[in-house]
Amino acid sequence: xxxxxxxxxxxxxxxxxxxxxxxxxxxxxxxxxxxxxxxxxxxxxxxxxxxxxxxxxxxxxxxxxxxxxxxxxxxxxxxxxxxxxxxxxxxxxxx
Amino acid sequence: xxxxxxxxxxxxxxxxxxxxxxxxxxxxxxxxxxxxxxxxxxxxxxxxxxxxxxxxxxxxxxxxxxxxxxxxxxxxxxxxxxxxxxxxxxxxxxxxxxxxxxxxxxxxxxxxxxxxxxxxxxxxxxxxxxxxxxxxxxxxxxxxxxxxxxxxxxxxxxxxxxxxxxxxxxxxxxxxxxxxxxxxxxxxxxxxxxxxxxxxxxxxxxxxxxxxxxxxxxxxxxxxxxxxxxxxxxxxxxxxxxxxxxxxxxxxxxxxxxxxxxxxxxxxxxxxxxxxxxxxxxxxxxxxxxxxxxxxxxxxxxxxxxxxxxxxxxxxxxxxxxxxxxxxxxxxxxxxxxxxxxxxxxxxxxxxxxxxxxxxxxxxxxxxxxxxxxxxxxxxxxxxxxxxxxxxxxxxxxxxxxxxxxxxxxxxxxxxxxxxxxxxxxxxxxxxxxxxxxxxxxxxxxxxxxxxxxxxxxxxxxxxxxxxxxxxx
Numbered sequence: 001x002x003x004x005x006x007x008x009x010x011x012x013x014x015x016x017x018x019x020x021x022x023x024x025x026x027x028x029x030x031x032x033x034x035x036x037x038x039x040x041x042x043x044x045x046x047x048x049x050x051x052x053x054x055x056x057x058x059x060x061x062x063x064x065x066x067x068x069x070x071x072x073x074x075x076x077x078x079x080x081x082x083x084x085x086x087x088x089x090x091x092x093x094x095x
Numbered sequence: 096x097x098x099x100x101x102x103x104x105x106x107x108x109x110x111x112x113x114x115x116x117x118x119x120x121x122x123x124x125x126x127x128x129x130x131x132x133x134x135x136x137x138x139x140x141x142x143x144x145x146x147x148x149x150x151x152x153x154x155x156x157x158x159x160x161x162x163x164x165x166x167x168x169x170x171x172x173x174x175x176x177x178x179x180x181x182x183x184x185x186x187x188x189x190x191x192x193x194x195x196x197x198x199x200x201x202x203x204x205x206x207x208x209x210x211x212x213x214x215x216x217x218x219x220x221x222x223x224x225x226x227x228x229x230x231x232x233x234x235x236x237x238x239x240x241x242x243x244x245x246x247x248x249x250x251x252x253x254x255x256x257x258x259x260x261x262x263x264x265x266x267x268x269x270x271x272x273x274x275x276x277x278x279x280x281x282x283x284x285x286x287x288x289x290x291x292x293x294x295x296x297x298x299x300x301x302x303x304x305x306x307x308x309x310x311x312x313x314x315x316x317x318x319x320x321x322x323x324x325x326x327x328x329x330x331x332x333x334x335x336x337x338x339x340x341x342x343x344x345x346x347x348x349x350x351x352x353x354x355x356x357x358x359x360x361x362x363x364x365x366x367x368x369x370x371x372x373x374x375x376x377x378x379x380x381x382x383x384x385x386x387x388x389x390x391x392x393x394x395x396x397x398x399x400x401x402x403x404x405x406x407x408x409x410x411x412x413x414x415x416x417x418x419x420x421x422x423x424x425x426x427x428x429x430x431x432x433x434x435x436x437x438x439x440x441x442x443x444x445x446x447x448x449x450x451x452x453x454x455x456x457x458x459x460x461x462x463x464x465x466x467x468x469x470x471x472x473x474x475x476x477x478x479x480x481x482x483x484x485x486x487x488x489x490x491x492x493x494x495x496x497x498x499x500x501x502x503x504x505x506x507x508x509x510x511x512x513x514x515x516x517x518x519x520x521x522x523x524x525x526x527x528x529x530x531x532x533x534x535x536x537x538x539x540x541x542x543x544x545x546x547x548x549x550x551x552x553x554x555x556x557x558x559x560x561x562x563x564x565x566x567x568x
Binding site: 053 | 112113114118119120121127128129130131132133134137145146147148149150151168170175177178179192225226227228229230231232233234235236361363366368370371372373374375376
């Protein structure tokens, strides 16, 4: 995708970022350059190559179904901007 | 114009595992808020999820039970969105390579049978639970990361009733298969319903309405009945239906449009780089295959065929795996399996329910049921006394033979002993005797009952009947 195809406002909305017009211009240019760089991959022919799910050729990494200690509730909530009744408080969710 | 309804279902089911999907926190309902959390399920930076192998097994087992194919390779993807109950800002799910796909569920509905195709059943993680206050919402992440199976049907369902029957059949399969406890009260099963209408016989689908996050089967049925009527009314009134998401209001019994947060969903799925794909080996699949159960519908039919049970009894036994196993453990040795089934359902099951006992805790050995029936069969005790013996067996675990001997309950078939009892009953109820002689044959049953009472239930009822008849001629 070239920079021209990039809808910076849409991407900012998806990321819940509120950008100033100045930032929109700056990030648009920066993201455009990243996309151009990645676009070099298009020069490779990948016909007939199965898309890979992971760069590391490893499958079936699992853990047994065993309960291990959780962290103390107090520690879990330590970084919460607001808390009450052992819950993380967030701005009211409107469905 | 006649309209038909077309319905597809996405059913989310919490898997029965001890621990969560990506971490060792307990998968447990009802713990204090944020007690079962750790850096992995809180989405803290730098953590690495590792897949719970049992959850992968239960997913593939579901595939086998729903006649699905199990692909050679499954992988996980990130579904990106922002919502307070999802701390990572993405949900790990399976997008284009689900663990199992392309199956079907067969079930009874509308007096016949139906088959609904299953598009896929994929594994993902549950999210946290929100509590709403006046100015804030609170989030409990105990549920975040609990393994969640999403079972998606093709749009094959054609009525609210059929959906209800499908959901119950699915629940029976998943519970008996040990996939999920499916406890609705604990929110272990939630449905999203896709519903549209079209002129009867048309092949094109109408505009689809999604009803989100329903947590009871009766709610789903009511919502669909409401939604069908609403959509027909809009179209008949010359209106247009919108493709939208609606919410079921359980109290008002209506659906209402949800304010859409985004014009179109753009989840930007991409492969989860923290998890390796899963490629089940034949040996692994074999282990899961060994856990496949006989499906409830197949079992019901076999019980009818093999033991000559009526449909209702067979369904009861097939719907309760433990009770069914108890019955089948002794049924091959029963002279009359139908009568045994009756006792298991009407006496044993009732007692278990009354006393909140599990079938594993029953005090008498299963074969004692056969001994009890044998006592009735040979006329040693009457059916009424058998009830009493059963109650005693259930309470003490004592053998029926002992109970009969200990309590002196042997049926009295001795004419010399019964004669005075019949005479007493006749003498005490002259009006009933007159009724009988006047042609009311049912009056005899009353007299018979009196004799049974006088004998403390021990008289042979057939013999008493014959004797009374003879005496009153």
